[in-house]
Amino acid sequence: MNKLSTEKRRMVVSMLVEGNSLRSITRMTGVHRTTVMKLLSDLGAACSNYQAKVFRNLPCKRIHCDEIWSFVGAKGKNASAEKKAEGWGDAWTWVALCADTKLVPCWHVGGRDAGFAWDFMQDLAARLANRVQLTTDGHRAYLDAVEEAFGTEINYAMLVKQYGATSDKSPERKYSPAECTGAKKVDITGKPDKKHVSTSYVERQNLTMRMGMRRFTRLTNSFSKKLENHEHAIALHYMHYNFCRIHQTLRVTPAMEAGVSNHVWSLEEVVALLD
Template sequence: MANVLPAERRLEVLAALVNGTSIRAASRMTGVHQDTIGRFGQAIGEGCARLHDRMVRDLTSPLVDLDEMHSWVSRRQVHVDPAKHDAATSGETWTWAAICRTSKLIIAWHVGKRDQESADALVEDVRARLAVMPQITTDGLGLYAQPIAANFGRAVPYMQTVKNFSSRPGKPGTSEKFAVERGVDFIQKRAIFGTPDPAKATNFAIERSNLTARQWNARLRRRTLAFSKKLSRHRAAIALHYTYTNLCHIPRNMRITPAMAAGITDTVWTLEELMVAALEEPAGEKPEPQPLAIPKPEGPARELPGGRGWLRVLPGGSAPTAPSAPQPPPVAAAPAIPQPEPAATGQAAAPAQPPAPDREPVGQLDLLSWRPRPREPVQLSLFGDPPEQ
């Protein structure tokens, strides 16, 4: 007889894993050996990854957020000697994820180091699953710009939200360890490519998803012994969590699952349906990139020929007005010159001097309308002026 767990017992183990229970705690709760739980979790996690590749395609997500999350694998240390251990599978590990902000669907994820290779892998996977050009928002990490430009083009609306931190005194009465705390002073938004809408640029959806992942996946929690000891099982646990939240979980501020909101499924999946589908899912092909349709922007817009996009009106400008002729500045009147009174001897007073003619006012010159003034021709004499009679 094959050593296979009954379906009821497997369902109990799966319910414990998707609700944030570690393998040792799940073993104490269900009575199943921890090695058996580890093999079962890896098998169903790999099946969830294949299920995700088949179902999550041709998405029309208008807003996409990208972020990365830190964790440990094999050992809690930053620097690993490549001569003794595999640097790619030991020490610090990062989970890169992309979420559709409108439907809360996890579009893609990647587990690796915090380097350019991992950023390229995530952006390429996101590009292969989209059918519409989105607005992309990330934090200030500079590794995203190169793959986004290579996969989406420099016309994609892409904006970074950079948090500026500062140190401030902690609450009175706390210990010396928390005497100084860090806080966010302000968030700076800067456009990298295209013309993104700053009002729609935020990372709250992906950061809230990271918080849920740390709560529901024991391998991602900080300051714990439940971190993964093998990279393959860590990747399987990440795939299980994201697939479960896409198909089975209804967010608090929604009435349907993210997969239903994205148009992937019509019903809420049960945990048993997820287990059966993941274990029976065969190996398939990864999605391939398709041409992206550019959605019509809000407000006045005109479509460019050849399906190259839209010409839209940006706020903050003003309509051009016809230039008006410059007005000459007012000329101040010349002060009156006091005249001496006639002498008492009876002599006639000196004739008054005529007022000086007003000068021509000088205004703003127009370089385009300036023309030289015509001059009267003057006859030149070769022998000088004739003598006066």
């Protein structure tokens, strides 16, 4: 069986992390779509395993958490029970981001209920070396999850945003977010510093996800058809974001700022994780 050269792999991966669809990559490179999909699957799993291994005892001080919505196969309201059993429906990605280093130490894909919040917070707590200040949005599933994962060894606050009602009934209205009229900072555990109670950085990272992964683009047919492929694309995205992409503010990659890496990774190094 023919095997892609390292240069061809690098070319395909560069297009994947820049938000190209599978079929557009096939048209530009001549690599068959199933081969591109196989490369994404294998490399995504390798990236997930590598980051799970090296992101331990992280020196983070301030963590922002948020969830970003997408779907697999069909939106939850349109997926049949049989398809939901296969993984179709709404897919929420829970994301943690270090406000100082901009590193994304962990993420979790699934539903938006308390069980997934618990899994996400347990994973986050296992990666941190110090007591941190944590900020989440007002999603109530975080409350028990944070308490069970950290106990009292955390300074935790919620940023509860308030949205105004609108009388606009035009067709364009559904494509615009509701107007945020204010935000309330609520102390939950410990003594969080009010001036650092924010989710701005992780919300900006969510925008980077939507721009960097074709599967997160709204109102298109480029959504994931399998949950596993969705997870692999996210793992590759964060490998590139954490290790390869120089942050404009930091002037280094998030992994370098966090002390996890001592250089900017090339895509050839990322591809080498397959070996």
